[in-house]
Amino acid sequence: MLAAAAIALLLCATWLGSCKKSAPPVRTAAEPPEAAEQGLTILFGGDIMLDWGIKNAYRTHGAEYLLGGIKKELDRYDFRVANLECPIAYDGDPDPEKKYLFLGDPADLPLLAYAGVNAVFLANNHSTDYGETALSDTIIHLRLNGIAVTGAGEDIETARRPVILRKHGISVALLGYSSIGAPSVHATVNRGGVAPAFLLHIKNDIQRIRAKVDYIVVGLHWGREYSGYPERQQIALAHAIIESGADAIVGHHPHIYQGIEIHDGRPIIYSLGNFIFGSINEDIRDNILVGITFERDGLHSLRIVPITRNNASRNAFQYRLLDSDAASAVFRHLLDLSHPLGDDFPESAFQEGPFLHYSFDP
Numbered sequence: 001m002l003a004a005a006a007i008a009l010l011l012c013a014t015w016l017g018s019c020k021k022s023a024p025p026v027r028t029a030a031e032p033p034e035a036a037e038q039g040l041t042i043l044f045g046g047d048i049m050l051d052w053g054i055k056n057a058y059r060t061h062g063a064e065y066l067l068g069g070i071k072k073e074l075d076r077y078d079f080r081v082a083n084l085e086c087p088i089a090y091d092g093d094p095d096p097e098k099k100y101l102f103l104g105d106p107a108d109l110p111l112l113a114y115a116g117v118n119a120v121f122l123a124n125n126h127s128t129d130y131g132e133t134a135l136s137d138t139i140i141h142l143r144l145n146g147i148a149v150t151g152a153g154e155d156i157e158t159a160r161r162p163v164i165l166r167k168h169g170i171s172v173a174l175l176g177y178s179s180i181g182a183p184s185v186h187a188t189v190n191r192g193g194v195a196p197a198f199l200l201h202i203k204n205d206i207q208r209i210r211a212k213v214d215y216i217v218v219g220l221h222w223g224r225e226y227s228g229y230p231e232r233q234q235i236a237l238a239h240a241i242i243e244s245g246a247d248a249i250v251g252h253h254p255h256i257y258q259g260i261e262i263h264d265g266r267p268i269i270y271s272l273g274n275f276i277f278g279s280i281n282e283d284i285r286d287n288i289l290v291g292i293t294f295e296r297d298g299l300h301s302l303r304i305v306p307i308t309r310n311n312a313s314r315n316a317f318q319y320r321l322l323d324s325d326a327a328s329a330v331f332r333h334l335l336d337l338s339h340p341l342g343d344d345f346p347e348s349a350f351q352e353g354p355f356l357h358y359s360f361d362p
Contacts, residue, residue, distance in 0.1 A: 039295040040170040042217075043074065043305075045082035045275030046252045046287060048120070050104030050111065052278030057317040063114035067276075069320030070307055074116050077291055078167045081174060082275045083221060083252040084120035084149075085127070089137035092130025097182075101129045102278075106141045113145060115276065119163045119174060121219035123151030123194040124253065125181030132192040151176025151219065152187065152194045159187040159195040160205050164213060170294055171213040175205055178221035179237075180253055197222065199237060203244045215247040215294050223254045223271060228337055230258055230270040235341070238268045247299065248292060255281070257288045257330075259338035260302075260345045265360065267292070267302060270341075274309070276319070284309050286322060286330055304349075304356035306330040327354040 050058075058066060067074070074080055086102035088109065094101050120142065128135055139149050153159040162173040177197035178185070187193035195201070197220055206216055218241055222234055230238075230251075238249050242263045249268045251258070258271035273287035291303035306322040322330060328351060335346045349358045 038168050039293040039300050040079075040165070040167045040172060041077040041291055041293050042079045042081055042165065042172060043077040043289055043291045044217075044250045044269070044272060045080065045289050046257075046272035046277075047085045047124075047255065047274045048082050048112070048117075048276045049086045049102050049126070049274075049278045050088070050108050050276070051086055051102040053280055054111075054276060054278035054317050055105065055108060058108055058111050061316065061318075063111050066111070066317050067115055067319055069318065070305075071114075073289075073305055073321060079118045079165050080116045081119045081121070081165075081219075081250075082117060083124055083176075083219065084122055084138075084142075085124050085252075085277075087127060087130050087134040087138045088141045089130060089134035092134030092137075095129055095131070098129065100126075102126045103130055103134070106137075109141060109145045109147075111276070112147060117147055119148040119150070119165065121151045121174070121176035121221070121252075122149050123159070123176035123178040123197075123219065124221040125178060125185060127152050127194050128181075128185045128192075135192055150174050151178070152192075154187075154192045156187040156189055156193075156195070159193065160201060162205070162209055162216075170215070170296060172215040172217060172294055173209050173213040174217050174219060175202070175209075176219040176221075177202060180221050197237070199240055202241055202246075206241070206245045210245050214296075215299075216245065217248045217250060217292075218246045220249060220251045221253045222251055223258070225254050226256055227254055228256065228258060229340065234270065235261075238270070239263055242266050242268065247294075250290070255279075256285055257334065257337075259334065259341045260290075260304075260358075261338065261341035262344040262358075263342070266299065267345075267358075268341075276317075278317075286326070288330070288334070299360045301360060302349075302358040304331070304334070304358075306354065306356075321354050324354050327351070327356075331356045 088104040148163040179197035254271040257273040261268040289305040293300040
């Protein structure tokens, strides 16, 4: 049974036509008018968590103070996508089995609006921290704020539906899955939750959408926290997903960045690290954002953007781009992490100012 606040939200969303039980098979974040011949750009960020320190920092200083240092970079892309690792709701039923629980306040969603976030992956181990009702409220609050979701829903069918981003005559589908968390967080035919990272599901979802869009990006919540390298089963899963027709994989959960692999000409970004995250854990280091340019005739390039870690004791969650020297250290480390995954990315990536670039063969 939904709480009274959730029922009111559902009625409001239904009146607005934003959220119905009979939702279409594909959720579209934006479909602006077709533009001149050019690529579509998406900036991918890692974990967003609007609880703990980030909540206090935002309410004390405001969005411009926190994100003003990276705002110009955020605005250069057509779309911005990240992993939202907390429910957004006023209340819920906290999971008694979990040590760490996250709960974002709907009043803080303007921070994501300032960042220009268009879509989020919800397939992770914290989306159900406060139960099904809070997850349902999360999806409603996000949609009412113009943010599309994939990777979670009221049942397994809706959890596996993609978001479609369209611009410049190019379409990119986003699919999200999680291999982290107990089976109880997984959506089923009669229970809300997140989409599990089952290879058969992922293959079927890719096959179902493949002919309808130009590109498919799979978001995966996976790996070991604070580990610099993906595990063997992750690499095998990533290769199988690429070979099944995905055009890129973006990973999150370790809270630090990991290496980048180019497999069959398509990128696997094993972990982006954190984006806007409320923790001040000292194990967290500087993080990366990755911009991908999709063109009509194929993938064009990657743009790796290093940003400061969110250490409240130093910058009160005031994010900024690293300068060229600090960025160089991140890039050297990223390339070192990438070498064991293959030489394609490390040998072809190049630095330009505070950014690292990789161009795909035409």
